[in-house]
Amino acid sequence: xxxxxxxxxxxxDKIVEQLKKICPFDAFVYQDAYLSIxxxxxxxxxxxxxxxxxxxxxxxxxxxxxxKEKYQGITVYIxxxxxxxxxxxxxxxxxxxxxxxxxxxxxxxxxxxEAVDSIANKALEYGVDKVFVYQDDLYKDFNVELxxxxxxxxxxxxxxxxxxxxGTPEGRSFxxxxxxxxxxxxxxxxxxxxxxxxxxxIQVRPAFGGNIMxxxxxxxxxxxxxxxxYKIFNASNKEKPHGKIIKMDSSGISKDTSIKLLSSENxxxxxxxxxxxxxxxxxxxxxxxxxxxxxxxxxxxLNAEVACTRPLIENGWFDPRRQIGLSGRTVKPKLIINxxxxxxxxxxxxxxxxxIIITVNNDISNKLFSISHYSxxxxxxxxxxxxxxxxxxxx
Amino acid sequence: MKIVTCIKQVPASSNVxxxxxxxxxxxxxxxxxxxxxxxYALEASFSIKEKNPNATxxxxxxxxxxxxxxxxxxxxxxxxxxxxxxxxxxxxADVLATSYTLSQLIKLIGEVDIIICGxxxxxxxxxxVGPEIAEFLGVPHIPYVIEILEILDDKIxxxxxxxxxxxxxxxxxxxxxxIEKSNLTPRLPSYKRKIKMKNYQIDTVTLDQLNDKNPKHxxxxxxxxxxxxxxxxxxxxxxxxxxxxxxxxxxxxYKILDENKFL
Numbered sequence: 158x159x160x161x162x163x164x165x166x167x168x169x170d171k172i173v174e175q176l177k178k179i180c181p182f183d184a185f186v187y188q189d190a191y192l193s194i195x196x197x198x199x200x201x202x203x204x205x206x207x208x209x210x211x212x213x214x215x216x217x218x219x220x221x222x223x224x225k226e227k228y229q230g231i232t233v234y235i236x237x238x239x240x241x242x243x244x245x246x247x248x249x250x251x252x253x254x255x256x257x258x259x260x261x262x263x264x265x266x267x268x269x270x271e272a273v274d275s276i277a278n279k280a281l282e283y284g285v286d287k288v289f290v291y292q293d294d295l296y297k298d299f300n301v302e303l304x305x306x307x308x309x310x311x312x313x314x315x316x317x318x319x320x321x322x323x324g325t326p327e328g329r330s331f332x333x334x335x336x337x338x339x340x341x342x343x344x345x346x347x348x349x350x351x352x353x354x355x356x357x358x359i360q361v362r363p364a365f366g367g368n369i370m371x372x373x374x375x376x377x378x379x380x381x382x383x384x385x386x387y388k389i390f391n392a393s394n395k396e397k398p399h400g401k402i403i404k405m406d407s408s409g410i411s412k413d414t415s416i417k418l419l420s421s422e423n424x425x426x427x428x429x430x431x432x433x434x435x436x437x438x439x440x441x442x443x444x445x446x447x448x449x450x451x452x453x454x455x456x457x458x459l460n461a462e463v464a465c466t467r468p469l470i471e472n473g474w475f476d477p478r479r480q481i482g483l484s485g486r487t488v489k490p491k492l493i494i495n496x497x498x499x500x501x502x503x504x505x506x507x508x509x510x511x512x513i514i515i516t517v518n519n520d521i522s523n524k525l526f527s528i529s530h531y532s533x534x535x536x537x538x539x540x541x542x543x544x545x546x547x548x549x550x551x552x
Numbered sequence: 553m554k555i556v557t558c559i560k561q562v563p564a565s566s567n568v569x570x571x572x573x574x575x576x577x578x579x580x581x582x583x584x585x586x587x588x589x590x591x592y593a594l595e596a597s598f599s600i601k602e603k604n605p606n607a608t609x610x611x612x613x614x615x616x617x618x619x620x621x622x623x624x625x626x627x628x629x630x631x632x633x634x635x636x637x638x639x640x641x642x643x644x645a646d647v648l649a650t651s652y653t654l655s656q657l658i659k660l661i662g663e664v665d666i667i668i669c670g671x672x673x674x675x676x677x678x679x680x681v682g683p684e685i686a687e688f689l690g691v692p693h694i695p696y697v698i699e700i701l702e703i704l705d706d707k708i709x710x711x712x713x714x715x716x717x718x719x720x721x722x723x724x725x726x727x728x729x730x731i732e733k734s735n736l737t738p739r740l741p742s743y744k745r746k747i748k749m750k751n752y753q754i755d756t757v758t759l760d761q762l763n764d765k766n767p768k769h770x771x772x773x774x775x776x777x778x779x780x781x782x783x784x785x786x787x788x789x790x791x792x793x794x795x796x797x798x799x800x801x802x803x804x805x806y807k808i809l810d811e812n813k814f815l
Contacts (some may be wrong), residue, residue, distance in 0.1 A: 160643075161774065176650075183658035185642070186618065193640070197616035199770045200644030201782060218773065238716065262621055263553050287785065301683070302692055326714045330695040336648065338686035342776030343647060345678035364782065365563075365675065371779045376777035415692040415724035419709065423717045435814065459814055471588065471733070478715065492814055502785050513812060515805070534789045535801040543802030552815065 158410050159217045160250045161194055161205060168192050172209050181210050181365065190370055194288060198306075199365070225356050228318040228379040231257050233285070234308070234331075235268040235276060236323050238299070241275045242268070244392065245323035250283045251393030253321060264320060265289060269307055271297035274402075283397035289315075291405045296413055298421065299327055302414040308335045318356050319382045324384040336382045342375035343382040346483050348389060349507050358383060363483065368502040368524065388431055388487040413488040427478055429486070433462035436490045438481055438508070440466040442497020442518070442537050444475050451537070452496065462486065466504055482507040497537045500524030517541075553703075554605040556658055557597045557668045558685070559590040559626055560621040562675040586622040588668030591738035593731045596700060597668050598630050598739070603703055608632045610661060614642060614653055620754050627749045628741030634660070634752075639759040644772030647676075652682030655761040655769055658689060666708070667728040671696060679730070686728035694721050698734040 175185045199248035204213040207519070232251040235246040246266070253264045263286040268276050270292060277288040291307050308320070320327040320335070324346045336343035348370075349361040357374050358381040374380040430436060437452055437459070449463075456463060464481045465474065472534035481488055482503040493511040498504065500516075500523050509528050516529040519536040526532040533540065564583035566592045594611070601606040601607040611626035613619050623634035637657045645653065658664055679695070686693035694712055702709040713732055715743070732773035759770060767773060794804045809815050 167807055171666055183618075188752050194643065195616045196614075196640055196642045197618075197636045198640075198643035199779070201779060289569045305687075326696060330683050330693070333647065333651075333678075333683035334693075335649060336680070337684040340648065340776070343680060345647075345676075345680055358779075360777075363677075363785075364779065367784050368785060369638055372781040372783070373777050374780050375776050376599050376778060413598045415727070416694065417722040419720040419722055421719045424715075459809070476732075479661065484672065494814070498765050505785065515808060517801075517805070526791055526793070528789050531805075532793045532796040533801050533805055534793065535798060539798035547802060547806045548815075 159215055160458075161198070161202070162214045162216050162340075163192050163194070164212050164214065164328050167212055170173070170333070174213055175209050176204055176212065179203055187244070205240065221463040223377055223379060224316075225379065227313055228316050228356065230263045230315060230317040231319045232265040232267055232311075232315070232317040234320060234322045235280060236325060236327055237265050237268060237270050237273055237276055240270060240272050240276070242279065243323055243325055243387070245325060245385070245387040245391040246280070247283050248322045248387070248390040249323065250280065250285055252350055252385070252390045254284060254393055256319070256358075256476075259352045259354060259543070260318075260356050262356070262408075262431070263287065263315065265315070267291070267308075267311055269304055270298050277402045281400045281402070282395045283393040284396045284398075284400070286400045288400060289403050289404055289405050289480040291407050293407055293412075297405075299331070300414055300416055300418070300420050301331055303360065303412060304331060305334045305338060306410050306412075307407065309338055311405070312339060312380060319358055319381045319383070322382070322384045324389075328384050332382055332384050339380065339382075341380060341382060343384070344373050344375075345384050347383050347385045348483075350383065357381075363502045363506060370502070377547070380465070381457075386483065386487050388489055408504060427476060428462060430462050430464045430481070430488055431462075431486045433488065434490055434491045435459045435461040436464050436481075436493045436496045436508075436511075437461045438464045438466070438493055438498060439469065440496065440498030441468045443469070446472070447473070448538075450465065450542045451545070454548045455494070455541070458548050459552075461494075466498055466501070497523050498523070498525060500526075500528075553600070553604050553660075553665045554663055555597050555600060555607055555609045555666045555668060556656060556661060556664045557590075557593050557609055557611050557626070557631065558682070559593065559613050559622055559670070560587045560627055560673050560675075561585070561622045562587045562673050566719060577586070584618070584621070585674045586625050587670055587673055587675075589674070589733065590622075590730070591670075592733050592736060593668045593670040594626055594629055594631065595732065595738045595797035596697065596731045597735045599736065600666065600700060601630075611720065612637065612657055612661075613646075614650060614656050614657070617756075617775060623754050624749075625741050627752060627754075629739055629743045630742075630745065632754070635755045637757045637762075641767050642771045644775060645770065646775035646777045647678055647680045647684060648776055649770055649772075649774035651681050652688055652774060653805050654681070655685045656764055657757055658685070659763055660757065660761065665725045666741060667691070667726070669728065669730045671730050671732045678723070682730040684726060686699070689728070691726045691728055692723050693728040693730070694723055695730045696731050696732040697729045705800065721764075
């Protein structure tokens with residue numbers, strides 16, 4: 158809530174150069190001896206905090222303060238398909254419980270569907286205080302319009318402080334719809350969540366398209382909405398259920414929709430890399446698709462699953478379900494071998510919790526080395542064929 | 553039929569980093585490019601136009617003045633119009649404020665039948681702006697569309713893809729689609745079109761031309777989420793660094809796998 162004021166009196170060429178150098182977004186425009194900031198500015202305030210002193214000043218504007226006490230409860234939206242819950246919900250409940258310890262708030266879950274009693278019971282086993290169930294034949298399949306209406310009904314009745322969604326394809330379509338209707342903040346694909354005693358959610362995620370993490374908060378809006386990918390957090394421990402199931406009356410909620418689901422077809426199951434114990438991840442250093450044959454012996458010997466980085470998906474070499482990273486899968490295998498991967502932060506966030514990380518790369522400045530247990534400085538085109546010779550010797 | 557395609561300029565490289573000592577961002581270049589997913593959004597727009605020759609396609613983007621370069625790319629690929637919405641007061645916009653600004657621009661363009669977005673951008677990676685625009689416009693949306701099956705006067709039928717399943721939905725117009733990478737190969741900007749559009753002036757819209765002129769609804773002021781701090785990703789890991797000739801490296805790798813009982 159504010160803007161950056163430039164003290165024009167002190168501007169000279171040297172200062173302009175310093176500021177231009179410090180601004181990561183190229184937002185300074187110097188014309189006719191007047192320095193201005195254009196729309197590229199992201200208000201990162203680096204020019205204020207790290208720039209030449211007395212030039213840029215952050216002017217705080219009046220804020221509308223909300224009564225945070227009025228918003229209580231951390232709610233997890235349980236995504237279901239064919240009356241089965243997506244397991245990311247149990248992880249979000251685990252996180253919600255640890256956040257609630259700080260603020261002494263209740264933990265709630267909400268589930269929408271046609272026959273979701275067993276899901277509601279399961280949520281109780283994971284230790285939520287209340288599960289709100291909206292059940293109707295019309296709610297059998299996810300419909301973004303109908304489901305949004307329900308969340309608005311829920312918000313109106315319960316005034317939750319926080320609503321967490323799984324960062325699944327459905328969650329990433331649903332949560333923004335709810336956020337825009339409520340005109341509140343939504344932070345996608347958080348890699349860490351924490352909470353202040355006043356209930357402000359501290360959301361961490363990679364930002365600005367680089368190797369940068371940002372700590373994001375929603376200081377003056379409630380509820381606070383966030384998504385987190387599957388396998389980012391640990392599933393909640395099961396406990397003796399103490400919570401209650403609350404059946405919600407949906408008769409007053411609009412059931413008009415402009416979307417008609419004509420057909421839905423399950424994809425053939427591929428082994429999900431999220432559950433793999435041993436993964437060989439390949440990156441852009443592989444020049445041709447055919448070169449992937451190099452890793453065949455290793456795949457066989459380790460009984461590994463192959464995963465890849467986003468550029469290889471863009472090349473069309475792999476099914477997108479084999480991509481590791483924030484826009485792909487998060488993995489926590491016992492062993493991951495990274496071959497020829499530069500290690501963008503999005504990739505690293507998707508695999509950094511693996512038990513043993515081995516990285517082979519001839520570029521010693523690659524980002525993966527710093528998070529690997531074993532960093533092997535070598536060219537994959539040299540090391541792998543040599544390794545294959547060794548592997549060929551064992552039966 | 554009127555189509556609006558939302559595109560974005562993104563950094564060409566992800567080599568932006570935070571200096572762990574000073575906290576200053578270090579970039580290795582200023583190169584910007586068109587968000588790769590938007591190529592598919594544009595291609596999907598062209599495929600609709602091929603079936604409906606009377607359709608017009610307007611590419612829009614929000615960003616600083618130099619974001620015009622991605623609009624030019626869209627024009628050279630085949631859009632009929634291009635509009636930039638830019639204002640200093642848009643600075644610091646989060647997903648909500650960005651979506652609101654774009655929805656205001658789309659309202660200004662008026663009588664739009666289909667709004668098309670890429671699945672997500674490669675810088676923000678949130679995939680949220682499309683659905684939020686749809687909500688602000690009060691129109692339905694379908695994400696991850698891989699095929700447009702049928703276009704009728706008041707509705708379209710599209711196939712979209714999720715992790716576990718594919719869906720075919722019929723959706724009333726006006727609506728918003730986000731486009732997933734598919735078998736469509738995005739076309740390249742054409743030299744012929746570049747010549748043809750040589751004198752085309754990209755329309756620039758500022759806050760004062762939008763219907764809602766309240767600056768509190770835009771930029772940082774209109775953003776519920778705020779960046780409190782930026783920092784480099786943590787790397788506390790103690791790594792065993794192994795170097796040598798290829799035989800040594802392969803031997804070491806073999807030894808690690810063997811010692812950890814993976815072989």
